Amino acid sequence: MATFFMFGKYSDEAIQKISVERTRQVHELIERLNGKVKSIYALLGEYDVVLIVELPNMAEAMKASIALKRMTGISFFSAAALPVEEFDQLVGQI
Numbered sequence: 001m002a003t004f005f006m007f008g009k010y011s012d013e014a015i016q017k018i019s020v021e022r023t024r025q026v027h028e029l030i031e032r033l034n035g036k037v038k039s040i041y042a043l044l045g046e047y048d049v050v051l052i053v054e055l056p057n058m059a060e061a062m063k064a065s066i067a068l069k070r071m072t073g074i075s076f077f078s079a080a081a082l083p084v085e086e087f088d089q090l091v092g093q094i
Helices: 012-016 020-032 058-072 084-092
Strands: 002-009 036-042 049-055 075-081
Touching: 002 058, 020 036, 020 049, 020 058, 049 058, 058 075
Parallel strands: none
Antiparallel strands: 002 049, 002 075, 036 049
16 A cells, blocks of 8 residues: 545635535545545645545545545645655665
8 A cells, every 4th residue: 555645725615515524425435445544634834634545556546636626626736655764765775
């Protein structure tokens, strides 16, 4: 499983639909893509929300981003993430 940080920016419509139910639906959508939501945080600044998710691969992350936009009206910028311990080992092999 790969880890992805999905940074979301609310549209005006998306703000109006904030709810516990929508958050539950986000979890269900990620699970349908064989993934897991590790955590979700509300943010101040450039982005409004960040999802930290595990998904099988980049293709599933792309599907998640598109499906979440369709479902929530939130636009996402996603970044693949690697634990720093794995990064250190990877760089040590160069």
